Every structure is written in structure tokens, then in C-alpha cells.
Amino acid sequence: MKKLLILSTAIGGLSLPAVAQEVNIMGWGGSYTVSQVEAYHKPYAEKTGAKVVSIDADNPATPIKAQVEAGNVSFDIASVEFADAVRFCDEGLLELIDPAILTPAPDGTPAMDDFLPDTVTDCFVPTDVYATVIAYDGARYDGKEAPATMADFFDLEAFPGKRGARKNAKVLLEMALIGDGVATADIYSMLETSEGVDRAFAKLDDIKSEMIWWEAGAQPPQLLADGEVAMTVAYNGRIFNANVSEGREFEIIWDGQVYDVEGWVVPKGAPNLETALDFIAYSTSTEPLAKAAEWISYGPPRKSSAPLVGMYQDGKTEMGPNLPTSPENMGNALFSNLEFWADRDAELNERFNAWLLQ
Known part of the structure; x- marks a missing residue:
């Protein structure tokens, strides 16, 4: 596994609130992780002063069961497929995520009404749709x-x-x-x-x-x-x-x-639970999800994100028509x-x- 340190120092050397500590996030690597680093990790580190460590894995779901059962969990968040999230939640391997922590849409629409139906579960918050x-x-x-x-x-x-x-x-x-x-x-x-x-x-x-x-x-x-x-x-x-x-x-x-869908889960016994939940709330808000879709052609799972998605990183490809979640592509x-x-x-x-x- 490869680790990437996004930010390791507090802003201005100030004493930061308890939430702004450290969060270790396991992802898929490649362009998928690049999209998350640019849209979530870097902005969150800048906003909170937290240290965000990105860890690449062939399949981030793989270490969860072994680490939880061994009582030695080394990471706080994993990006997993929906099926793995549901299965691990049923097996008691994941922390529950209270949907009340999720950020409303900019127009005030509650988060649970903004996410695509049935994609938020007891232990899982989606980040992208393929x-x-x-x-x-x-x-x-x-x-x-x-x-x-x-x-x-x-x-x-x-x-x-x-x-x-x-x-x-x-x-x-x-x-x-x-x-x-x-x-x-x-x-x-x-x-x-x-x-x-x-x-x-x-x-x-x-x-x-x-x-x-x-x-x-x-x-x-x-x-x-x-x-x-x-x-x-x-x-x-x-x-x-x-x-x-x-x-x-x-x-x-x-x-x-x-x-x-794919999205975030928190393994049971994550060492930085409070920061992990704060990061999930931030990264699954409307604007960061839209930003991620400018790096990779996976759609944001929130309806309010779709109008905010701009150009791909080549500066000439409009991402909206290329996303599964664009309204014109979701009709059937x-x-x-x-x-x-x-x-x-x-x-x-x-x-x-x-x-x-x-």
C-alpha cells in the first residue's frame, strides 16, 4: 500500500479544535484517488488544518474484516463498493453513520432528500455513481x-x-x-x-x-x-x-x-472516529462531490451537485453529458x-x- 501525506501541520501553528487532528483514508489509487485528493482531501486539510493521509489499496474493502477482528484498525475511512458496505455493516464490522451529520443542499433541502434514493445506508455514504x-x-x-x-x-x-x-x-x-x-x-x-x-x-x-x-x-x-x-x-x-x-x-x-455506487465507510474501532465523521460530512456535501466529477467521469450522488459540475481537467470537455447522474442521462x-x-x-x-x- 502506498501512503500520501496531504497536510501535516496546523494552520499558523494555532491550537486546533479536537476534530482537526488526523484522518487516514484508504482508496483505490490511480485517477480515482486523484479525484478524491483534489476534491476532498486537500480542501479539507486547508479548511481544518487536519492531517489527511491517503492510502492506496487494490481493494480498500479487503483489510477491513481482518483489522477489525484483530482489534488493530490502522485507518479511519475506506472507499468501498456498495455491496461490500452492506455486507460488512450486517456483520458488525463498520461504525454507524448518523445521517443527521450530512450537510443539507445549498437550497436547504435535507441531505437524505438530496442523495439518490436508497444510496445512503446505516454505515455507508455514497461519493460517486458509475x-x-x-x-x-x-x-x-x-x-x-x-x-x-x-x-x-x-x-x-x-x-x-x-x-x-x-x-x-x-x-x-x-x-x-x-x-x-x-x-x-x-x-x-x-x-x-x-x-x-x-x-x-x-x-x-x-x-x-x-x-x-x-x-x-x-x-x-x-x-x-x-x-x-x-x-x-x-x-x-x-x-x-x-x-x-x-x-x-x-x-x-x-x-x-x-x-x-461507491462511497465511504468507517471500520469499527477507527482510531480517529470524530475526525472521520467530520470528513465524511464535508466530502459528501454538494460542492466537493461536484468537484470530484471534474476529475473522473463518475457522477455525484447528490442531485444538487449536478448543476455545479464544470469542465474536465483538459479544459475543453464538458463533464455533465458524460456523467451517469446528469438529469438527461437518468431518465430510464x-x-x-x-x-x-x-x-x-x-x-x-x-x-x-x-x-x-x-
Whole structure:
């Protein structure tokens, strides 16, 4: 693990209040941590005089269980995926976070009404939203009608060509039902039934002969760049990065996007609990969340943040259209249902693997 000291001295040598001590934050590293350092860590250190130590890990969730059970917790906050946060909270490995500490929106809207529904839990406060989407190469459709909806992904007649998708039932079954006209509000109740599952696989049958399967997130942009697929399921951040760093002209179909969240948790027994909670309240307020989205194409989970997001760091790319949480991209979005997949993952992937062999 790599540590980065953001600020280690008190402002002007003054005696600081109890909260302005130290906070150790474990993140994912790379551009993800850069966005948090610039939007959260540095401003918080400047505001409070606290020492903010950033620690990189391959997966910040990994050390939590071992350290808590050993009674030797060395960090205060971790950035984790929603599923890990819910599981660890159920196991008693995390501190509870009182939603009353969260900052209202600038117009006075209570925080719990400002965050996307169901994303704040007893032990978790979200920091960003990422999405699984459909993407295509704009150059391929130059002068021709381009696909625009989830239904178009499944329409080989109107939009011929290979289709790319992750080799897994999760997300793909949801997209199949959305492409078949099922309202996002009804997706999981539909998948709870054998008829709904049959309907999803029947829709996948429409494109099965043209599928190219991928397993790593770096593969979809490469499939598009090589012209191997006309459209592909992809992670929005990967598509954005290919456009801004490689000059690609990839386009995202936001219709039917399936989104998920990441955010902060505090391991049980964190050495600097008070400062950790203060940092979480600060970093998940409206303005810092908007600032983070100017460094990486993950959307802020607060509605009030969206209008404040400006340009990407290249100074020429407007971030709003590239974020899952921009209002124009959320019209037919689906929040991935953690509990559903916890209960049905093995069963549905067994069915998926059997379908692949048919």
C-alpha cells in the first residue's frame, strides 16, 4: 500500500479544535484517488488544518474484516463498493453513520432528500455513481442513423453487426428486459418470476449469434476501436477515458443504463472516529462531490451537485453529458439491486452458462 501525506501541520501553528487532528483514508489509487485528493482531501486539510493521509489499496474493502477482528484498525475511512458496505455493516464490522451529520443542499433541502434514493445506508455514504451502458463508435455511423435506445442494441435488422457483452448474467438480464420494453421500475419483480427470466433469455436469443464476450473492463473500448463490434456493453468511465486520452469518438447510449455506487465507510474501532465523521460530512456535501466529477467521469450522488459540475481537467470537455447522474442521462436508469443479486446470482449464472452452451 502506498501512503500520501496531504497536510501535516496546523494552520499558523494555532491550537486546533479536537476534530482537526488526523484522518487516514484508504482508496483505490490511480485517477480515482486523484479525484478524491483534489476534491476532498486537500480542501479539507486547508479548511481544518487536519492531517489527511491517503492510502492506496487494490481493494480498500479487503483489510477491513481482518483489522477489525484483530482489534488493530490502522485507518479511519475506506472507499468501498456498495455491496461490500452492506455486507460488512450486517456483520458488525463498520461504525454507524448518523445521517443527521450530512450537510443539507445549498437550497436547504435535507441531505437524505438530496442523495439518490436508497444510496445512503446505516454505515455507508455514497461519493460517486458509475454505470454499465451501451457504447458504439460514432465514426461507424457517420452520416447514418445511429442507435439511441436499449432496444436498438437488440435490433440486428436495423443495426447489424456484432455485439459485445460481459460474460455474466448480472446487468445483461436487466438490459434484455429493458430492451424488450419492461419499465425499469418493474425489472426486478419481473426477474423474480420464471416467466420474467424466460423473457430475458428469449430477448438475448435475438442477438446470441452475433455476441462477442468479454471479461475485463478494458476490453470493450478495444473491441470498438478494432471494429470487432458495432455496439458493446461497457463501463462508462472506460468509454470516457478512451475518448479523452486516445481521441476516440465513442458514444454512450444512456437509455437503460444500470448504475451502482461507491462511497465511504468507517471500520469499527477507527482510531480517529470524530475526525472521520467530520470528513465524511464535508466530502459528501454538494460542492466537493461536484468537484470530484471534474476529475473522473463518475457522477455525484447528490442531485444538487449536478448543476455545479464544470469542465474536465483538459479544459475543453464538458463533464455533465458524460456523467451517469446528469438529469438527461437518468431518465430510464436502473439502480442495480444488491439484494436481488445476493439471492439469485448463483442460480441465474448457472442458467446463463447453460444458455451459452445451447
